[in-house]
Amino acid sequence: MIKVAVVDDHDLVRAGFVAIIGTAPGMEVVAEAGDGDTAVAMAAESRPDVILMDIRMPGTDGVSAAQRILRGARGAPPQIIMLTAFDLDEYVYTALRAGAAGFLLKDTPPRRLLAAVQSVAEGDMLFAPSVLRKLVAAYTGTDAPPAPVSxxxxxxxxxxxxxxxxxxxxxxxxxxxxxxxxxxxxxxxxxxxxxxxxxxxxxxxxxxxxxxxxxxxxxxxxxxxx
Structure with a gap:
């Protein structure tokens, strides 16, 4: 059973994702949160396998919450899928570097959402290759800060x-x-x-x-x- 947590500051959006996950065989919603700080505490307590995390939230945003969750994880860290309303959200590059497992648009069809949760739970890539190339190429090819070669x-x-x-x-x-x-x-x-x-x-x-x-x-x- 894949344990999923949903984090979004919009109640209706969060309820929609919870409903979709809740009807899927082999998945269960173990927690939900409406802000980043609550998400950090929730993740430590419920220890989900996958977290659907809104990238933009008032106060502690999704990227900061994801960083804190991954740093504080006991044992295997959760796979975090960032949720965004925009194709090329300005936070995407930072979230990739922070260790996010991938990204979904909030209008993703239910079947694709469930496939994404299954995919990251198994350690695979989240996106279709064309979507991933579009996101990463756009950010690394424009004004994303260059990182030194390791x-x-x-x-x-x-x-x-x-x-x-x-x-x-x-x-x-x-x-x-x-x-x-x-x-x-x-x-x-x-x-x-x-x-x-x-x-x-x-x-x-x-x-x-x-x-x-x-x-x-x-x-x-x-x-x-x-």
Whole structure:
């Protein structure tokens, strides 16, 4: 059973997400909150697997709440899906760097919402590749603050670097496995080692880093080294 918490300052929006999750087999809503501070306390008490978090809220916003939740998590941290009303919300880049598992628009159809919850609970990417590329490329390609190249990047093996590049292009593990002719389990192994070396907490955060360090060129172009 996937335990889900819903955080949104609009009562009707929150009630809608709660109703959708509540009718899904294999999922249950274990808590809900209307502000960031309550969300932090709620997460510590109910320890959900997935949190649907409004990115913009009065007081403590969703990004700040997510950072506090992830820092204070005991054991496995929850996967946090940020909810936004805008395609390219100004908070998206910061949320990626903070460790958010991904993003959903608030008008996402119920079936896609449930698929997203299932996906992040299993540790996979949240978005369709085209949506993820649009979000990340737009932010890293415009006025997002550049991050220094991590010294740990030099410690990656050639295969880990290749997998990281392909993840940056929003390929799934299965697609990467087919591309480089290895098993999906091998891809997961390479990716997990690369993320560990780079101190990354989520696949979405990994995609953001791939753009930042130039493994993926925003708005088209080739993968570095190919």
């Amino acid at each position: 010294p740990a990047l030099e410690g990656l093996t050639a295969r880990e670097l290749e997998v990281l590049s392909l993840v940056g292009h929003a390929l799934s593990n299965a697609e990467i496995a087919e591309r480089i002719s290895v098993s999906e389990a091998t891809v997961k192994s390479h990716l997990n080692r690369a993320m560990c070396k780079l101190g990354l907490k989520s696949r979405a955060q990994t995609v953001a880093l791939a753009y930042e360090v130039g493994l993926v060129v925003p708005r088209g172009g080739r993968i570095a080294g190919q």
